[in-house]
Amino acid sequence: MRPFDPAILRTLPQARRPLATLAAIGVAQGAATIGTAFALSSVVVAVVKGMPLGHPAAYLALLFVFRGTLALAGERVAAAAGTSVSGALREQLLSRWLAQTADERPDPATGVTLASQGAASVEPYVARYLPALVSAAVVPVLAVLVLVFVDWLSALVVVLTLPLLPLFAALIGATTRDATERRWGALADLSGHFLDVVRGLPTLVAYGRGDRQVKTIGEVSQAHRRTTMVTLRLAFLSSAALELLATICVAIVAVTVGLRLTHGSIDLGTGLVAILLAPEAYWPIRRVGAEFHSAADGAEALAAAIPMLDVVSTMPTTAGPGTLSARDLGYTYPGSTEPVIEGLDLTIAPGLTVLTGPSGCGKSTLLELLAGLRRPSAGSVTAPPTHLVTQRPFLTTASIRDNLVMGAGRAVPDDEIWATLRELELDGVVAAQRQGLDTPLGDDGRGLSAGQRARLVLARAGLGSADVVLLDEPTAHLDDDSAALVHSVIRRMARDRRVVAVTHRPELLALADQHVPLLTRSIPAGREVRA
Ligand SMILES: Nc1ncnc2c1ncn2[C@@H]1O[C@H](COP(=O)(O)OP(=O)(O)OP(=O)(O)O)[C@@H](O)[C@H]1O
Structure with missing residues (x-):
């Protein structure tokens, strides 16, 4: 499971425009966040030094409004993109299967799972995970660049500790991939079995065999529950691990800034900007880690669906009017x-x-x-x-x-x-x-x-x-x-x-x-x- 498969842009052109919009919103959010750090530190400095509050407070209020507007726009675009991409995926899968011979189509259980839950699970992938990925690619870079100019020592601490987060996320992701594959297989088994039972229900009831199916469906559901619980456990543990790591990293920046403040080698405004900016470098990566778990099913479904959409199928019969x-x-x-x-x-x-x-x-x-x-x-x-x-x-x-x-x-x-x-x-x-x-x-x-x-x-x-x-x-x-x-x-x-x-x-x-x-x-x- 790759963090982002560019094939999605080729196979689902509907995703291009909203993803580009989300990327632009992500960059603007990054810039607004950095601006907020400066405005907030100016407000604090003004309060501490008894300077006039008017301008910094107005900038801060404006930036909060701007960030709120961006967040609202981002949510709307992301939700619309999620629905349209999952709908387009479902439609393309169905029309591709209809153009294929019975031998080339997936078996009904896999097909039903992919076109229903699979396509639906692409929604959080597009609506939540991909925007988080864009922010993670843009905001930390902007934050570190600004930190270099504001306080190079804090920038150095961030640059040295930041790679630990993606490294941990990748290690956790590798484990999640196997768990998600197992969960996906269990879901397909459950759907297939359920489909068969619903189809054969009148016969099963007529022959008094309905109760046996209750037991079998119970067993298949338990297998699905177990794999889902493993995935959830992994999700909570990994979020906690990334959270802890990011908190330790921010604490290192805060401690070094605090020590330099007491020695007077840094002024209050600069120190505050450094402390406020440092979490912004880690936060987007933590968010990717958190969203990754809810999007893992979607990524798995896309990995299964995209090769199916790439198959070019020709009808086996040659059309010959008047000849059969x-x-x-x-x-x-x-x-x-x-x-x-x-x-x-x-x-x-x-x-x-x-x-x-x-x-x-x-x-x-x-x-x-x-x-x-x-x-x-x-x-x-x-x-x-x-x-x-x-x-x-x-x-x-x-x-x-x-x-x-x-x-x-x-x-x-x-x-x-x-x-x-x-x-x-x-x-x-x-x-x-x-x-x-x-x-x-x-x-x-x-x-x-x-x-x-x-x-x-x-x-x-x-x-x-x-x-x-x-x-x-x-x-x-x-x-x-x-x-x-x-x-x-x-x-x-x-x-x-x-x-x-x-x-x-x-x-x-x-x-x-x-x-x-x-x-x-x-x-x-x-x-x-x-x-
Ligand atoms: N999806 C399938 N997979 C594997 N074998 C199959 C499948 N469908 C049918 N068969 C087998 O192919 C053979 C021919 O089946 P088919 O349904 O074409 O026969 P038929 O002559 O139409 O039978 P009937 O008169 O009973 O409807 C049978 O032996 C059947 O078991």
């Missing part, structure tokens, strides 16, 4: 040694093509390869943009209308939507909802039956603009009557598009123009063309 084919296609799942598909040559003719084959032979995998969602391990796929309806189609928490027109890429008039719904006998279901097409759907289409969901995603495919529609078991959840209706819609859809459907239903097979039976380990068992 595979040549010597092979596919092996990552981490597996056994290919699921091997040496597959396939040309999909216009009309309706039905893929059949025993369970597990790779039909769904083949559809994902044709859709460009997976990168072939061997051979190639040539395909125009496709619309894939999977066995577990995606419905989002938006209105029915938004879910329907998601793949259209154009403004779809309501008449067309209702006509498509009517074709699938869904118009009654939607019209019965209080808000009609504007009715919001819950996660995963909650509020609709499995059969209604299957018909809704078919309506979405019908409204879509892709030339090729790939359907994975489109009638698996439907009764015979609904299946017959869906089959006739698919048949009509295949009049002006290429439709490839995976099915176990002989009724759909009977309507096919082309039949591609696949054997185990998807080698075509000879092609059978019906029409």
Whole structure:
């Protein structure tokens, strides 16, 4: 974990301007702090020597107001920068993953952790840690430079003792890095496990296995708690250590100034400026040390996210309008040694093509390869943009209308939507909802039956603009009557598009123009063309 990775400026250009503003504010704060030391010592000297207080007091008041304004501006810019950078990071991660194949994307647990907690933890990194880092780079240098002119002996003490702070901070940082990595891993485990349990909750409860998960989640949470406590302990200890060190260093300056004051080798004003300036040289570095712990998660998340944003991904399918084919296609799942598909040559003719084959032979995998969602391990796929309806189609928490027109890429008039719904006998279901097409759907289409969901995603495919529609078991959840209706819609859809459907239903097979039976380990068992 580096204190600052310049890659953040390249990958997240939104960070450049606020960071430059924060740097400018940091320099101004440093200058104002030095000015305050002079003004304060003038006030004290005036009080001690009975001189007029007016001017020094006015300067001091002005400087306090100026510093307050700078602090307010800094807080505002930092907060805005934190939110905008973490939002931009989340957006870029998601759009990058969407442009990648399923094999290249991180596993769901890592992805969810990085895009949620990871992106959120970048906020304190940008809003608190980076401004502190800028101050630490600017203010001590300014303070020491001024001290050289004011009192070179105090400057020498500061220059000799100051490096101890970053040295200690670096030593503590090295330990923190390992603890943060462990904490990050524990968090990803917890998120992944929680995600799996929430997904499988109905099944677990139905089989009376819910209680076991309570125990497992308890164990994973305890592991996360332990790693978090280690990080917190380190944070408190290191803050205390840096605080102590800085206090000792300031005390050395104060003692030397005090001794010289009693010997009369230095005047009160100079001595006071030296004593007031010395802490300003140490304070910004102490603050970096303190902020470092709350920002460590953000730095870790950025270290994980930036390489993902740098990956340039090309879609595995070559767009060829009017052509949908595979040549010597092979596919092996990552981490597996056994290919699921091997040496597959396939040309999909216009009309309706039905893929059949025993369970597990790779039909769904083949559809994902044709859709460009997976990168072939061997051979190639040539395909125009496709619309894939999977066995577990995606419905989002938006209105029915938004879910329907998601793949259209154009403004779809309501008449067309209702006509498509009517074709699938869904118009009654939607019209019965209080808000009609504007009715919001819950996660995963909650509020609709499995059969209604299957018909809704078919309506979405019908409204879509892709030339090729790939359907994975489109009638698996439907009764015979609904299946017959869906089959006739698919048949009509295949009049002006290429439709490839995976099915176990002989009724759909009977309507096919082309039949591609696949054997185990998807080698075509000879092609059978019906029409
Ligand atoms: N993410 C994955 N990682 C590793 N192996 C996988 C993955 N998904 C599927 N497989 C394996 O690949 C093979 C083909 O799976 P696929 O889902 O393509 O079969 P299918 O023919 O569509 O099956 P079904 O008719 O039961 O839906 C199976 O043996 C399956 O275990």
